[in-house]
Amino acid sequence: MRRRLLTGIAVTALLVAAGGALVLQQSGARTAPVAGSSSADGGPPPSTSGPRSPATTTPGTEPAPKQAPPSSAVPSPTKSAEPREADPVAPDPVAATLPTSKPLADLVTLPLPDTSSAVGSIVAGFPTRVLPQAPHSTVATTSVAAEGSHLQAALTAQTTLTVAEVMDFYRTALAKLSLFDTPAPAIDGSTALTFTRGNNTVTISATTIDGGCRYVVFGAFSAST
Helix, strand or coil: CHHHHHHHHHHHHHHHHHHHHHHHHHHHHHHCCCCCCCCCCCCCCCCCCCCCCCCCCCCCCCCCCCCCCCCCCCCCCCCCCCCCCCCCCCCCHHHHHCCCCCCCCCCCCCCCCCCEEEECCCCCCCCCCCCCCCCCEEEEEEEEEEECCEEEEEEEEEECCCHHHHHHHHHHHHHCCCCEEEECCCCCCEEEEEEEECCEEEEEEEEEECCEEEEEEEEEEECCC
């Protein structure tokens, strides 16, 4: 009897111990943290949702492509990028406002003088306007020769002026008639200049002498007919 009682107590103790172990195991399973539910530093748990599926389109249709904004470098189709050519028949506004140049007056005019010459004086019909004497001159000879509308005239004289002063005098006097000079061939010891304007020419040659210089003036002119 006593042995049965001890045996029952032992069986009961084993059952109680087994039940307590089972209860402790279930309680630990409830309180254990879920692995991977949070990061090691306490951050939010990673998303468990799967990758999003791409947008579906209706069979037989395609999405419209996106259009880029118009570039400012492309010229407008309504405007031409090529420069317009000037109207060839349009008058030049600048040329229309420019004053017309006045023609130069003839150096000699018709009727021309008869052919003649003089010593120590100015011959009749000599073109003194275009062939003046240098200051302080003594005239040696003068002559004129006419043929049709052409006239030749010559003067020889001497003056107390130097060669350079004589040349300066004729440069100034003939420039007023639009006759301008260029160097001309001359004999040794002389200086020569040629003045031209169209078909009109004047040649001056001067040589140094005691007390001044001796000079020769020759002109060839054309008169309008």
